[in-house]
Amino acid sequence: MAADQGVTQGVSRRIRLAFLLVPPLAWLVVAYLGSLGVLLLSAFWSTDEFTGAVVRTYTSDNIVRVLTDAVFRTATLRTIGIALSVTVICIVLAVPLALYMAKVASPRVRLALVVAVTTPLWASYLVKAYAWRMLLSPEGPLHWAAGYTPGYGLIATVLTLAYLWLPYMVIPVFAAFERVPNALIDASSDLGAADTTTLRTIVAPLVFPGIAAGSIFTFSLSMGDYIAVTIVGGKTQMLGNIIYGQLVTANNQPLAAALSLIPLTAIVLYLLAMRRTGALENV
Amino acid sequence: MRNTTRRVGAALAACAALVAACSSSTTSGGGSSTAPPKMEPLSALGNGEGQLNLVAWPGYAEDGSNDPKVDWVHPFEQKTGCKVNIKVGNTSDEMVQLMRSGQYDGVSASGDATLRLIYAGDVAPVNTKLVGNYDTISAFLKDKPWNSVDGQMYGIPHGWGANLLMYNTDVVKDAPDSWGAVFPGAANKGKVTAYDSPIYIADAALYLSKTKPELGIKDPYSLTEDQLNAAVDLLKEQHANIGEYWSDYTKAVQAFESGTSVIGTSWQVIANMLTSDNKVKIAAVLPKEGSTGWSDTWMVSSKAKNPNCMYKWMDWITSPEVNAQVAEYFGEAPAQTKACEFTSDKNFCATYHATDAAYAEKISYWTTPQKQCVDGSGNNCTAYSEWVDKWQQIKG
Numbered sequence: 001m002a003a004d005q006g007v008t009q010g011v012s013r014r015i016r017l018a019f020l021l022v023p024p025l026a027w028l029v030v031a032y033l034g035s036l037g038v039l040l041l042s043a044f045w046s047t048d049e050f051t052g053a054v055v056r057t058y059t060s061d062n063i064v065r066v067l068t069d070a071v072f073r074t075a076t077l078r079t080i081g082i083a084l085s086v087t088v089i090c091i092v093l094a095v096p097l098a099l100y101m102a103k104v105a106s107p108r109v110r111l112a113l114v115v116a117v118t119t120p121l122w123a124s125y126l127v128k129a130y131a132w133r134m135l136l137s138p139e140g141p142l143h144w145a146a147g148y149t150p151g152y153g154l155i156a157t158v159l160t161l162a163y164l165w166l167p168y169m170v171i172p173v174f175a176a177f178e179r180v181p182n183a184l185i186d187a188s189s190d191l192g193a194a195d196t197t198t199l200r201t202i203v204a205p206l207v208f209p210g211i212a213a214g215s216i217f218t219f220s221l222s223m224g225d226y227i228a229v230t231i232v233g234g235k236t237q238m239l240g241n242i243i244y245g246q247l248v249t250a251n252n253q254p255l256a257a258a259l260s261l262i263p264l265t266a267i268v269l270y271l272l273a274m275r276r277t278g279a280l281e282n283v
Numbered sequence: 284m285r286n287t288t289r290r291v292g293a294a295l296a297a298c299a300a301l302v303a304a305c306s307s308s309t310t311s312g313g314g315s316s317t318a319p320p321k322m323e324p325l326s327a328l329g330n331g332e333g334q335l336n337l338v339a340w341p342g343y344a345e346d347g348s349n350d351p352k353v354d355w356v357h358p359f360e361q362k363t364g365c366k367v368n369i370k371v372g373n374t375s376d377e378m379v380q381l382m383r384s385g386q387y388d389g390v391s392a393s394g395d396a397t398l399r400l401i402y403a404g405d406v407a408p409v410n411t412k413l414v415g416n417y418d419t420i421s422a423f424l425k426d427k428p429w430n431s432v433d434g435q436m437y438g439i440p441h442g443w444g445a446n447l448l449m450y451n452t453d454v455v456k457d458a459p460d461s462w463g464a465v466f467p468g469a470a471n472k473g474k475v476t477a478y479d480s481p482i483y484i485a486d487a488a489l490y491l492s493k494t495k496p497e498l499g500i501k502d503p504y505s506l507t508e509d510q511l512n513a514a515v516d517l518l519k520e521q522h523a524n525i526g527e528y529w530s531d532y533t534k535a536v537q538a539f540e541s542g543t544s545v546i547g548t549s550w551q552v553i554a555n556m557l558t559s560d561n562k563v564k565i566a567a568v569l570p571k572e573g574s575t576g577w578s579d580t581w582m583v584s585s586k587a588k589n590p591n592c593m594y595k596w597m598d599w600i601t602s603p604e605v606n607a608q609v610a611e612y613f614g615e616a617p618a619q620t621k622a623c624e625f626t627s628d629k630n631f632c633a634t635y636h637a638t639d640a641a642y643a644e645k646i647s648y649w650t651t652p653q654k655q656c657v658d659g660s661g662n663n664c665t666a667y668s669e670w671v672d673k674w675q676q677i678k679g
Contacts, residue, residue, distance in 0.1 A: 234525075234527040235678060237678045250667070
C-alpha cells in the first residue's frame with residue numbers, strides 16, 4: 001500500500017516535471033536545432049539556374065565556393081574585424097562606467113545611470129541607426145560641433161554598432177562589479193595594496209566573467225548585423241549583406257546557407273575561446 | 284554512456300524527421316525549360332468572387348491608410364464587391380518569393396521579375412479582350428519582351444519611368460549630358476551615388492554599348508561573359524568614387540539634401556521630392572546614351588482563387604481616372620493614354636513624357652538576364668544569379 005503510494009507519487013511528479021520541461025525542450029530541439037539541421041543540410045543542395053527552385057541532390061560546390069571565393073574571405077575578415085572593434089570599444093567604455101556605478105556612485109546616481117544605460121533599449125533599432133546617420137552626415141551636427149566627421153563607412157559602422165550594443169556590455173559588467181564584496185577591497189587596502197593593485201589582482205579576476213559574457217553579446221550581435229551598415233556604412237558591405245543578397249536577391253538558398261555557416265563557426269569558436277579562459281564557469 | 288548515445292540518436296532522428304517534413308514543401312515551378320508552361324488564359328469574365336489578394340509596390344494599391352485623400356481601393360470594392368487585401372512588396376525578388384507561395388491572385392511586377400514568374404509557371408497568360416481599358420494603353424508598352432512570350436501577353440501594363448542622371452547644380456557646374464559623368468565619376472570622388480542592385484550592371488553595359496562599340500553590346504540585359512566582365516570592371520572603377528549606394532528612394536533624397544551625394548542615378552519621383560523640398564538645387568536629365576528604366580505590369584497568378592476579381596482590378600487600375608491618380612501619386616508615366624486628361628497637374632504627362640514613344644524608345648527596361656539571351660541573340664548570355672555574384676564582387 002505504502003509502496004504503491006510512493007510509485008504513484010513518483011509518477012505524478014514525473015508527469016509534472018515533463019509538463020514543465022517539454023515545451024522549452026521541444027522549442028530547443030524543433031525550432032532551434034531543427035532549423036540549424038535544415039540549414040546545414042541545405043548548404044549541400046543546389047538551385048535550378050533558370051527557375052531558382054532548390055534541387056535536392058548532394059553537392060559540395062557551395063562549401064568549396066565559400067572557402068575559396070575572395071569576396072567572401074574579404075567580407076568575413078571585415079566583419080570579424082568590425083565585431084572585434086565593437087567589442088573592444090564596448091569594454092573600454094563599459095568597465096569604468098560599471099565600476100563607478102557599482103562601487104562609487106550614491107544609490108540615487110546609480111539608479112539614474114542604470115536608467116540612462118537601459119533607456120536606449122526602448123527605442124527602435126532603426127531610429128537609433130538613422131540618428132547616427134544624421135549625426136555623421138557631411139554637414140551634420142558632429143561636423144558643426146567638432147569640425148570633423150568620419151563620414152559614412154567602416155568607422156561609422158563600428159561607432160553605430162558600439163553605441164547600439166553598449167547596454168549589453170554595461171549590464172553584465174555592472175552586475176559582476178556589484179557581486180565583488182566590499183570587504184575584499186577593504187581587506188586588500190588594509191594590507192597595504194595600492195588601488196591599482198587591488199583592481200588588478202582582486203577585482204579584475206572576479207569581474208572578468210562579466211566582461212566575457214558581455215563580449216559574447218557584442219561580438220555575436222555585430223557578427224550578424226546587416227542593417228546598420230546599409231544606413232551608415234556608405235559603400236561597405238558585411239557578411240550579412242552578402243548572405244541576404246544570395247538568399248533574397250539571387251534566390252540561392254543553398255549558397256546562403258553555406259555562407260551562414262561562417263558566422264556560426266566564428267561564434268562557436270569565440271565561445272570555445274571564452275570557455276578556455278574559464279570565463280563561462282561561474283557566470 | 285549508453286544513455287547519452289541513445290539520447291543523441293533520438294535527437295538526430297527528430298531532426299531527420301523534421302528535415303524530411305520540410306523538404307517536401309519547398310518545391311515549386313518545376314524543371315527548367317525554354318518555353319513557359321502551357322496554360323490557357325481566362326476565356327470569359329464571370330462574377331466577382333468577393334475577395335482579391337494582391338502583391339503590390341508601395342503606392343500602387345492605396346486604400347487611404349497612408350493618406351486619407353489617396354484611395355482608389357475602396358471605390359473599387361464598392362463597385363465590384365471584391366474585398367481587397369494588399370501585401371506590399373519592397374523588391375522584385377521579394378515579390379517573386381511571395382507569388383511562389385501561390386496565396387495571391389495578382390502582382391504588380393517590374394520587368395526584372397516578370398520573366399521569372401512567367402517561366403516558373405507562377406503567372407498565367409492574360410486574355411486582353413476581357414480588359415476594356417487595354418485598347419487605349421500606349422502601344423509602345425504592348426507585346427514587349429518583358430511582358431509577353433511569342434505574342435501572348437502575360438499582363439496589363441501599369442506605368443513606366445526612366446532612371447535619370449541627377450546632379451546638384453551648385454556643385455556640378457558643367458551640366459553633364461552623358462553617363463560618362465558617373466562612369467567612373469572621378470570628378471566628384473566620394474560623392475557619387477548608384478542604385479544598389481545587380482540590375483545596375485545594365486547601366487554600365489548601356490554606357491559601354493555606346494562608348495565601346497568594339498565590345499558588341501546590343502542589349503544591356505543580354506551580356507556574354509566578356510561583356511559582363513567589361514561592365515563589372517567599369518563599375519569597380521566607379522566603386523572608388525562612390526560615397527554610398529541607394530535602394531530606398533527616401534535615402535536617396537536625404538543623401539542629396541545632406542550633401543552626401545551630388546551626382547548619380549535617380550528616379551523622377553526623387554527629383555520631384557528634392558525640388559519641392561527646395562533645400563538643394565538639382566537637375567535630372569536623360570543622358571544622350573539613353574537610360575535604363577522600369578515598366579510595371581499587373582499579372583494574374585496561375586493559382587489565383589479569385590481570377591474574376593483580378594481581371595476587374597486590372598481594368599480598374601488602368602482606367603483613365605485611376606491610372607492618372609496612381610501615376611501622379613507614385614511619380615511615373617501612366618500606361619493609359621487617356622489618363623493624361625485626368626491628372627490634377629495638367630503638365631504631368633508632358634513632364635513624364637507619358638505618350639512620347641521616342642522618349643520611351645530610349646529606355647532599356649529592366650528585364651531578368653538569362654542564359655538564353657533575352658534579346659534572342661543566342662544562349663551564351665549570363666544569368667541573373669551570375670549578376671548577383673558580380674555585384675557582390677564590385678562592392679568587395
